Amino acid sequence: MNQLIKVDVKNNQQVLSARDLYNGLEIAQRFSRWVDKNFEMFEENIDYVPCTSSTQQNQYGGTKEIDDYTITISMAKELAMMVRNDNGKRYRKYFLKLEEKWNDPQEVVKRGYEILQDENIQLKLENKKLKPKATYFDKIMASKSLMITTTIAKDYGMSAQAFNNLLKKLKIQYKLGGIWYLYSKYQENGWVSSSTRIIDNKPRIITKWTQKGRAGLYKLLKAHDIVPMIEKLDVKTVTIGG
Template identity: 35%
Template sequence: MQGLQTIKIEKNSELGPVVSSRTVAEGLEKQHQHVKRDLEKILMSPNVDTLIIQSQYKDSRGRKQNEYLLTKDGFTLYMFNIQGHNDFKLAYINKFNEMENQIQNRLPGSYKEAVAQLLETLENNEQLQLENNMNKQKIAEYEPKASYLDSILQNKSLVTVGQIAKDYGMSAQALNKLLHDLKVQYKQSGQWLLYSSIHGEGYTHSSTKEIEHKDGSTSVRMNTKWTQKGRLFIYELLKENDVLPIIEQ
């Protein structure tokens, strides 16, 4: 039987391993229409419509034709309804078992493990995205003044957002929110980051610190301070929006 030479089983995302009625017909050296007729008789029995599923394929002329997809149980049920062909039957059942084992080995051992792996992946992706955005901000800050990097690191004129906020009689949280509303910065994973449009303007200087948690995991925290140029930028921006420092009120 030619079907034993090239055993063909497909993987269906919803059904798992399946074999087409066309492949079965070829392997048994039968006409496809006869195999379909036999399958339709089996489908008249109850509780088999999940084992033998009607599908379609395009023939050599591009026309849609009907076929059936047989799961392992559907294939076994069909073979029990015909005489002989034991070698063919055994070869295909072994192939089904082999593919099911391959699929099972790629899946987590339990639903709980699958959920845990998914959450871990999402957390890792979020952390990588955060670190990537922080690095973009740091690189953009360094690029326009790379030759002054050492002096910037020692620059005593850098100020925190809390120090600037005091000039306006507000808290650091309130100023951060105001700068967010004015499209200066956005918050990601609890950290404020500048929008890319002003990354390289020299308004801030940022450093990162790795924090180790009690459970042994680590995360990265960014410490951002504003330069005097950034302080002037905030002053002009707030002034345009009728927010003045206390000394000018």
């Protein structure tokens, strides 16, 4: 079927420009008067929605925005019926064929399948946005190795010194004799593992974080809106995409 007028699909409904129909029907009166005379029997936001369209302003290619309406196929069919000439009959028949094809069971099933595909794609995108948060915590729980403060600090985009000072500010640890110690409420949680090494002929205590401690820090810091860099990137991606 040859296209008589441009018809789009929005919100699972066939719609077109009232201006395009007005021009196709070759209405003699002004567009605004045609609208005032014929739109009273239709409901705004159900049969039609006000909008604008572009038109050429001069021979040099300039354009300007003019008033228009997005109307349903059903409304367009009735408007065509009101025009008692060959154009009105031709457009009415065209809209009837479009409605017949739109309501064909095969077309209904096809549209339903496309909607399901779109919903599945959207669900996958949403799951992908959520995945980095779960991945970071899952990585913590899956690992059994001990970690130095520098490594954990990098997850948060900080230096070891800045990260240690942050934990001090949050009353998680304190420094004594050049060594960091957990406050008593965290000491028995199995968050750290300490060992003694001889460096420059002097014994030195080396403290590393267990994965349980890393997970504990994650929860405590998140309660203060401090999250790993991977989750910060995820929030920015959602904002841009939204």
